[in-house]
Amino acid sequence: MPTPSKLNKDPHNHYFDLGAARQVPETHAWEGLHEHPVVDGGVGAGEDAVPVVDMQDPHAAEAVARASEQWGAFLLQGHGVPRELLARVEAGIAGMFALPKTDKMRAARQGGDPYGYGLPHIALYFSKTMWSEGYSLSPTNLRPELRKIWPDAGHDYSQFCGVMEEFHKEMRALADKLMELFLVALGLTGPQIAGVEAEHKLTETMSETIHLNWYPKCPDPKRALGMKAHTDSGFFALLMQSQVPGLHLFRHGPPADRWVEVPAVPGALVVNIGDLFQILTNGRFRSVYHRAVVNRDRERISLAYFLGPAANAKVGPLKEVVGGGRPAYRALTWPEYIIVRKEAFANGGADLEFTKGGTALEMVSINPDDDDGMDDQGDISS
Ligand SMILES: C=C1C[C@]23C[C@@]1(O)CC[C@H]2[C@@]12CCC[C@@](C)(C(=O)O1)[C@H]2[C@@H]3C(=O)O
Numbered sequence: 001m002p003t004p005s006k007l008n009k010d011p012h013n014h015y016f017d018l019g020a021a022r023q024v025p026e027t028h029a030w031e032g033l034h035e036h037p038v039v040d041g042g043v044g045a046g047e048d049a050v051p052v053v054d055m056q057d058p059h060a061a062e063a064v065a066r067a068s069e070q071w072g073a074f075l076l077q078g079h080g081v082p083r084e085l086l087a088r089v090e091a092g093i094a095g096m097f098a099l100p101k102t103d104k105m106r107a108a109r110q111g112g113d114p115y116g117y118g119l120p121h122i123a124l125y126f127s128k129t130m131w132s133e134g135y136s137l138s139p140t141n142l143r144p145e146l147r148k149i150w151p152d153a154g155h156d157y158s159q160f161c162g163v164m165e166e167f168h169k170e171m172r173a174l175a176d177k178l179m180e181l182f183l184v185a186l187g188l189t190g191p192q193i194a195g196v197e198a199e200h201k202l203t204e205t206m207s208e209t210i211h212l213n214w215y216p217k218c219p220d221p222k223r224a225l226g227m228k229a230h231t232d233s234g235f236f237a238l239l240m241q242s243q244v245p246g247l248h249l250f251r252h253g254p255p256a257d258r259w260v261e262v263p264a265v266p267g268a269l270v271v272n273i274g275d276l277f278q279i280l281t282n283g284r285f286r287s288v289y290h291r292a293v294v295n296r297d298r299e300r301i302s303l304a305y306f307l308g309p310a311a312n313a314k315v316g317p318l319k320e321v322v323g324g325g326r327p328a329y330r331a332l333t334w335p336e337y338i339i340v341r342k343e344a345f346a347n348g349g350a351d352l353e354f355t356k357g358g359t360a361l362e363m364v365s366i367n368p369d370d371d372d373g374m375d376d377q378g379d380i381s382s
């Protein structure tokens, strides 16, 4: 086992084999994990039942609007991605994460690279280490990236690339449909949606990242954390989780602040709204604060497919949503938002419950009493 000091300084966790650990070292023991109760979000959980949207339902847009306003997340069914493909994707990811660490480390993220193998970006902001390994990939550059792990480009490589490409094609088509459904859910008319698309090319220019998560079994799951609580920064994420629950969504009281455990529903995907979508929709659709916990007996895998604006597009509240009102946020690019979030994290803004310096969204919001940002128009803004 490495010395704790070395582990803490190593954002990519080179030295600690989570899968073989017999105890949770101090470096991986998080405080405050049990401040809020965890409640079941399954069917029959009353108002804590995670909303379900069936894309085939003629009233899907209304269900999306309700879920996006009240939860910032929902389970998506009727999406058309074959269940058997999801099973092959999951098996492929499990096989990749089961490779020796030395193979995976060949793809380790270097410095500020957005892509690569290792702990997620937010790991850099915390002194404790998460009980997980991650791998961020650009779907348009899969083969060269995965050659780092499988330099011989043999059978496993071809199979994994093949299944991920098939999956990506399906997911991209789904993301485009979902973006349209969100715009309908916002109450935009057909001509308004066409206008938004013509003006901002939202769907056409959306950028995509696939992030794979592996949460090995943990000998003491009450002390460890798979993924530190956060909001995703982009527009929205489509999450595929294995049949082991572990995703928690935060809900404010009354009756009490709590974590709602998302049930593992075979074939369903989870949709999480991100911060830039909250900005785009002028705060109508809320980003969801969420975390992933770990399990003593079963490892867990998830795949998050992130959609966001093009890196150089300024995102501000859509004028079609703002209407005669005022924009609640100033316009900024995704990279600019990441810088704001870094500052917010440094000030304790990572924890909704204990925010000292304000969350990143608060830092980019426009105070209704001043005129700041009123003329801060962007590519995607009012
Ligand atoms: C597109 C992206 C969203 C993400 C940062 C990234 O460039 C690639 C990884 C993503 C991820 C996954 C785990 C949680 C998260 C907060 C993180 O640290 O890395 C998200 C990022 C995000 O939503 O900001």
Ligand SMILES: O=C(O)CCC(=O)C(=O)O
Pocket: 211, 213, 227, 232, 239, 241, 246, 247, 290, 291, 292, 301, 302, 304
């Ligand atoms: O593993 C999960 O369920 C959550 C993962 C997540 O939040 C992320 O990758 O951004």
Ligand SMILES: [Fe+2]
Pocket: 230, 231, 232, 290, 304
């Ligand atoms: Fe997330």
